[in-house]
Amino acid sequence: MRFYENPYISPKEEEQIKKGAEIIRNGGVVAFPTETVYGLGANAFDENAVKKIFELKGRPQDNPLIIHIAKKEDVFLVAREVPKNAEILIEKFWPGPLTLVLPKNPSVPDIVTANLDTVAVRMPNHKIALKLIELSGVPISAPSANISGKPSATKPEHVKKYFGDKVFIIEGEVKIGIESTVIDLTVSPPIILRPGGISKEMIEKEVGGVDVLAHSDVKVAKSPGVKYKHYAPDSDVYLFMNRKDILRFLESERSNFSDKKVLVALFKYVGEEGEKIKLMGFDIVVSGRTLEDFAKNLFNLLIVAGEKYDVIIFEGVEERGIGLGIMNRLKKASKKVFY
Numbered sequence: 621m622r623f624y625e626n627p628y629i630s631p632k633e634e635e636q637i638k639k640g641a642e643i644i645r646n647g648g649v650v651a652f653p654t655e656t657v658y659g660l661g662a663n664a665f666d667e668n669a670v671k672k673i674f675e676l677k678g679r680p681q682d683n684p685l686i687i688h689i690a691k692k693e694d695v696f697l698v699a700r701e702v703p704k705n706a707e708i709l710i711e712k713f714w715p716g717p718l719t720l721v722l723p724k725n726p727s728v729p730d731i732v733t734a735n736l737d738t739v740a741v742r743m744p745n746h747k748i749a750l751k752l753i754e755l756s757g758v759p760i761s762a763p764s765a766n767i768s769g770k771p772s773a774t775k776p777e778h779v780k781k782y783f784g785d786k787v788f789i790i791e792g793e794v795k796i797g798i799e800s801t802v803i804d805l806t807v808s809p810p811i812i813l814r815p816g817g818i819s820k821e822m823i824e825k826e827v828g829g830v831d832v833l834a835h836s837d838v839k840v841a842k843s844p845g846v847k848y849k850h851y852a853p854d855s856d857v858y859l860f861m862n863r864k865d866i867l868r869f870l871e872s873e874r875s876n877f878s879d880k881k882v883l884v885a886l887f888k889y890v891g892e893e894g895e896k897i898k899l900m901g902f903d904i905v906v907s908g909r910t911l912e913d914f915a916k917n918l919f920n921l922l923i924v925a926g927e928k929y930d931v932i933i934f935e936g937v938e939e940r941g942i943g944l945g946i947m948n949r950l951k952k953a954s955k956k957v958f959y
């Protein structure tokens with residue numbers, strides 16, 4: 621599944637990367653594309669620079685950041701120890717959308733790891749991200765480039781919407797669309813803390829059984845507490861597992877929704893039910909033709925449709941492969957999940 625993209629960097633890209641690297645070296649913050657989502661990066665070894673990331677995002681201090689490196693062996697700059705299973709996963713999936721939680725090297729400032737004795741690290745598979753880290757000459761700590769609690773940015777214009785002119789943005793394309801898989805290798809069996817681009821199935825093939833964090837699997841998320849609020853767009857999101865239930869819901873809510881702008885996002889095709897929904901006067905969009913497509917569109921849909929619609933209704937997908945990551949984000953974005 622690992623791919624290497626065309627490494628050609630255009631003169632315009634190079635100019636932006638150079639400027640970004642200079643900002644990072646001078647203790648500033650830069651938004652840059654990775655293969656998963658946009659990151660908001662700073663020198664991981666510069667406490668003050670990292671502090672700026674937390675301030676810009678309004679991120680709680682107890683939520684640690686991922687450190688991005690450009691060479692596999694640089695894992696030792698931030699981790700104290702690299703266990704055998706980590707080595708196997710690094711060989712197989714780096715560069716790529718897999719973040720490893722490892723014992724922390726004392727050289728990493730506590731602000732990055734929120735005082736934990738573990739550190740999260742990954743090598744992104746994106747020519748711009750890799751070149752930026754290389755030219756900066758330091759590992760870059762970067763959360764997703766969104767205001768805390770909002771959907772992650774996958775395009776330069778999303779970053780601009782969130783931060784205006786407060787951060788320099790390197791333009792580039794995001795390929796996957798949802799954040800990396802985060803796996804904690806300091807426990808046995810390892811546990812997936814956040815599903816993403818590298819699936820549980822792919823990991824288990826390499827290192828055997830792994831657990832998945834239970835609360836990423838909540839069946840019904842009502843109004844999530846502020847602390848756990850995630851990916852929340854400006855509209856009410858509802859998640860359904862099948863189309864018949866969407867139709868029934870729309871029928872029962874018809875009077876409530878009469879003065880609301882409602883968008884229904886169906887997976888793969890519009891179909892018969894989709895046509896019926898249109899006749900009822902609601903807007904329809906296809907969330908994606910494939911799971912990969914859906915993942916890539918997801919945050920753009922939440923951000924862009926979030927500006928226009930009061931209500932967004934999603935048809936869910938099977939929780940397999942990247943589908944697990946998609947459903948994890950959708951559940952967290954939803955006001956209510958209907959099973």
Ligand code: TXA
Binds near residue numbers: 658719721736738802
């Ligand atoms: O794809 C991605 O991972 C993107 C791009 C920019 O690389 N980054 C990203 O970062 O999604 P962020 O901060 O939005 O999410 C990082 C996740 C959080 O859930 C955080 O709690 C977890 O990783 N994390 C970071 N360090 C950790 C640690 N030491 N132990 C456990 N979880 C950790």
Ligand code: MG
Binds near residue numbers: 763764772
């Ligand atoms: Mg995030």
